[in-house]
């Protein structure tokens with residue numbers, strides 16, 4: 001089944017009886033060439049590119065819940081390619097290019113909207129950092145523009161520009177940045193993988209990883225044992241738990257991140273906006289809700305729900321930046337489990353166990369990475385060599401100190417990833 005304007009018209013005129021299921025519901029086979037553990041955005045995109053670009057056939061994605069039940073369906077959907085650090089910047093640049101062709105590639109409307117992202121700055125020092133970031137982003141071939149306060153006042157008239165503590169000095173705009181409908185991304189990749197023969201097996205929890213003589217043999221699941229030549233761990237917030245099944249201890253902590261949405265309003269916020277001095281960022285969904293978030297709850301947890309002090313903290317930051325938000329009623333809040341690495345950058349690498357691969361450490365920024373992560377992880381699993389855009393995401397950087405140690409004062413470039 002292909003989506004097209006003609007198909008929509010025909011179905012509309014004939015009672016919408018010709019739409020099929022987006023993917024099959026197969027029973028697990030006894031053996032696969034490749035098993036992907038985790039049916040989130042990264043697992044599904046990995047399976048899709050393995051089948052599409054490398055022509056591999058016997059692939060299964062094992063998901064303990066249903067497709068889209070993890071962070072892929074819980075995030076605030078911001079997509080951008082304005083990372084500063086070499087290693088990260090080329091990877092996110094690769095990802096944004098894949099986003100730009102994704103709907104055509106998947107034949108699926110993921111509601112990709114390049115509405116632009118604006119990072120505000122509030123001091124001379126922050127302006128210098130923004131200029132430096134803009135230069136680096138432009139050098140790698142992506143777009144970045146500095147906006148003056150006068151330009152911002154015209155574009156975002158509802159911000160509080162002159163308040164005493166954090167006056168707005170300007171903003172850094174990336175026009176190609178924006179948002180997409182998160183669960184449509186999961187559904188689009190799932191459908192594309194299924195069409196290429198990948199078995200998507202839902203309600204199938206991996207409870208053990210079989211290793212013999214240093215070589216992976218397969219997995220134990222809630223639906224029985226499944227043999228496999230290669231296994232990829234792609235379980236985001238559950239990475240440490242699943243890796244522990246193969247005796248590995250990862251440099252990852254799982255933390256809660258919350259998000260919030262208001263009642264539906266008429267269109268009023270046309271961009272993604274990030275406050276430079278507080279934990280607050282916002283965009284407006286196509287249904288009209290203001291979607292916003294802040295920082296981690298800051299304690300390790302596997303509970304996908306948050307605490308009230310962080311709700312208050314984010315609401316305060318929102319009121320500081322745009323007092324008009326106080327008139328909107330908040331409808332819902334929710335949480336997701338973030339796989340945080342010490343340097344804020346991800347891992348796409350082989351492990352010391354032959355045939356066992358790891359894709360993890362996406363922190364709070366893995367939605368924008370979904371296309372490139374799957375693309376690069378598929379490359380690694382199919383060819384056993386790192387993709388050119390993901391050379392720095394090595395697991396051993398935390399042991400050797402080489403690579404991307406850049407956040408929280410652990411390396412030379414503090415907080416610039």
Ligand SMILES: Cc1cc2nc3c(=O)[nH]c(=O)nc-3n(C[C@H](O)[C@H](O)[C@H](O)COP(=O)(O)OP(=O)(O)OC[C@H]3O[C@@H](n4cnc5c(N)ncnc54)[C@H](O)[C@@H]3O)c2cc1C
Nearest residue numbers: 038040041042064070071072076078206336365366367368
């Ligand atoms: C509130 C919030 C806001 C965010 N905002 C943004 C944003 O604006 N932009 C951005 O780029 N990123 C954002 N993120 C981060 C982004 O959502 C994640 O980094 C990304 O979705 C993680 O990858 P994933 O989609 O594969 O994860 P998931 O969807 O969590 O996929 C992992 C899957 O593995 C499955 N699984 C776990 N254990 C097992 C097991 N034992 N057996 C089988 N299956 C298993 C889980 O059920 C899950 O479905 C946000 C996250 C949250 C929570």
